[in-house]
Amino acid sequence: MKYLLVVSYDGTNFAGFQRQKKGERTIQAELEKSLKILLKQDINVVASGRTDSGVHAYNQVCHIECDEIADFYKFVRSMNGILPADVKVKSIKETKLHARFSAKSKTYLYKMYVSDIDLPLYDNFVRISCNINLEDMKKASELLIGEHDFANFCASGSEVQSTVRTIYNIKWKKVGEELHFYITGNGFLYKMVRNIIGLLIELGKGKINYQQFKDYAFGNLNKKFTAPARALYLYNVKY
Numbered sequence: 084m085k086y087l088l089v090v091s092y093d094g095t096n097f098a099g100f101q102r103q104k105k106g107e108r109t110i111q112a113e114l115e116k117s118l119k120i121l122l123k124q125d126i127n128v129v130a131s132g133r134t135d136s137g138v139h140a141y142n143q144v145c146h147i148e149c150d151e152i153a154d155f156y157k158f159v160r161s162m163n164g165i166l167p168a169d170v171k172v173k174s175i176k177e178t179k180l181h182a183r184f185s186a187k188s189k190t191y192l193y194k195m196y197v198s199d200i201d202l203p204l205y206d207n208f209v210r211i212s213c214n215i216n217l218e219d220m221k222k223a224s225e226l227l228i229g230e231h232d233f234a235n236f237c238a239s240g241s242e243v244q245s246t247v248r249t250i251y252n253i254k255w256k257k258v259g260e261e262l263h264f265y266i267t268g269n270g271f272l273y274k275m276v277r278n279i280i281g282l283l284i285e286l287g288k289g290k291i292n293y294q295q296f297k298d299y300a301f302g303n304l305n306k307k308f309t310a311p312a313r314a315l316y317l318y319n320v321k322y
């Protein structure tokens with residue numbers, strides 16, 4: 084039987100989603116360890132995509148193949164009783180989908196707050212100063228929508244065959260001091276979202292201009308401005 088799991092985690096103390104040969108703590112390893120305890124089987128967890136070290140997820144989607152699970156409610160409660168506090172299963176259902184290859188789009192959320200003071204309760208946010216030009220950042224982000232070669236935003240170490248991706252939508256949401264950046268696409272390259280946000284922040288600070296933003300994004304300027312991982316969340320995956 085094949086099942087689709089929705090998983091939420093705080094990535095702060097994980098070396099990313101994917102199991103590591105070095106034995107570092109990962110979300111996949113924690114899930115597979117808990118599944119073996121509960122189902123008495125060695126089970127491979129396949130995710131919609133890897134998240135990097137320090138990156139979180141509201142709704143990561145995974146699939147597993149195992150013997151029939153009769154009671155989904157009991158399964159979720161039992162899994163969450165075994166799993167550590169920083170990773171939990173939200174739901175499970177029977178599926179024919181492949182968690183990775185059947186995904187149509189993914190949305191990432193990057194959390195910032197606007198203040199000239201380091202405020203408490205914002206440990207997983209990135210602070211930007213009050214004099215930052217948000218309108219310039221919003222205008223520049225529109226250039227990213229559509230199908231483009233995002234090679235300039237891909238960190239070294241990636242093994243993908245193509246760096247062409249399609250961004251369907253970018254949304255900014257400001258509530259009080261909080262500034263949320265949502266980006267939806269058919270897929271994302273290694274550290275792509277963090278490099279996009281980092282470049283947008285450079286523009287907002289006035290360290291680069293609009294033309295330089297375009298050159299860094301799609302031209303010959305190939306320097307990376309990588310924003311911290313702690314503020315990045317896999318928000319949802321659509322099938």
